Amino acid sequence: MKTTRPDELLADARARRAGLDPARRERLKRAVVAGVAASAGAAATASQAASLGGSWFGTVTAKVVLGLAAATVGSAATVGVLTASKRRAPVATPVVSAPTRALPSPAPVEAPAPAPPDVVAVPPVVEAPTSAAEPAVAPMAPVAPPSRITDVVSPAPAPIAPLTRVEDSATPDIEPSPVGKVAAARPIEPPAAPALTAQLAHLQQAMRFYESGDDPGALALLESWEKQFGYGTLHLEAKTLRLLVLCRLGRRDEAVALWAELERLAPGALKTPRLEQSCAAPEGRR
C-alpha cells in the first residue's frame, strides 16, 4: 500500500478548501456594511438611549449589555470591545423601530455626539441604521398581546432577509460542509440560535406582561424564552427580567439564585438601581 505523504495530504487539503459562496459573501457584506452604519450611528443614539430613562427596560438593557461588555473585556480587549447586540444591529432594528408601548419614540437626533461608555452597546438595538446598503427589511408589526403563550413561543416568520444564522439553523441535521471546518469530527452541533428579532419580540412580550402586572404570564414567557433561545444574544436581559418577576411573585430563593448566576455571567450587570433594590440583592447593596 502506498505510504501517505504529509505534503500530499496538505496539498489535497488546500485544493479541497472552499471559500464563501458568492451569495453568502454578498449577504455578509451587506450585514457588515449595515453593522458599520449602525456603529456610526451609535454616538448619535447615545442621547436617545439617555432619553429612555423612563423605560426601565431600556435602562436595564443598557446596563446589562454594559455588564456583558465588562465581562468580556478581557478577551475583547484584544480585538476591541465587541458585543453581540452591536454586530446584530441590522437584525434587531426592524423590531425595535416598530412602535411599542415600552419604548418611547426617540427624540430627533442632532449631530452625532460621543457616546457615553455605558450605552455604547445599546444604540443598535434602539435605532435603525439608515444605510442604503442595509438589506431591505420590512418593519415588523407591533406584537399584540397573545391570548395563548404559544402565540409567542412560536415566533412568527420574521419578514426580514436572512442575515446571519437563519439559513444555517434551517439545516441543523445536515452534515456540515467540509469548508475549512475543524469541527467536522465533533458530534452534530445543536441548531444555531434563532435570529435576534425573534428573541427580542419574545422578550418584549414578556416585558409587556410584566408591566401590565401579569407576572405568571411574564414568567411563563421567560421560561419558554430560555427553552427556545438558551444562551441567545439577549439571555442576560431575559434573566434580568425573570429575576424581577420572581421577586414580585415572592419567589426570593429563585431570584437570589438567578442573581448569583447573573453575577457570574456578567459581573457588573447588576449595578442598576432597579436590580439593586430587588429582593435578590444582597443586604448591603439594597
Added chain:
Amino acid sequence: MTTSPRLDFEALYDSTADLVFRVLGNMGVREDELDDALQDVFLVAHRRLDSFRGEARPSTWVTGIAVKVAHDYRRRRARKPSEPLEPHAEMLEEPSPGPDAHLMRHDGLRAVQGFLSQLSPTLVEVFVLSELEQQSGPEIAEALAVPLNTIYSRLRLARGQFERFVEKLDGSAS
C-alpha cells in the same frame, strides 16, 4: 512626513472575506457561528482602519484580527456552562487519527481537520496560517504579534506532530 495608506474598507472585504472565513473555520469557530464571527472581524477592522499603518499587508493585518476573534469565540464557548470545556492545550495528547483513518488517507482536508481538532490552539494558529494559507513566517509573526523564532519553533512542533499523525494514518488503515 509620511502618511499611512488609507484602506478601502469595501475592497478589503472583497479581497479578504474568503481568507477570513477559512481562518475562522480552521481555528475552531463553529459553522453556526461563522457568519457572526466574520462580521465581528470586519467590524473590528473597520473600527481600526485608522490604525492601519501599511507596515503589513492588509491580508496579514486582517488575519491577525481573525485569529483573535476565533480565539474569543472559543473562549466564550468554553465559558458557557451548558457546553463542556475544551481540553486545556497542555492536556492534549499528540493528535492521532480515529476510526476515520481510512477516509483521511484519501481526503487531505478531512485529515487536516481531524489533526487540527486535537492540536493545541497555539499550534493550530501557526499550522493553519503556514500550511493551509501558505503565509510566510514573518507574516505569521506579524499577524499573531509573536516573535519570529517562536513562530518557527511552534511550526516545527506542529509539523512534527502532523508527520506522526500521518504515520499513524497509514498504521491504522493498513
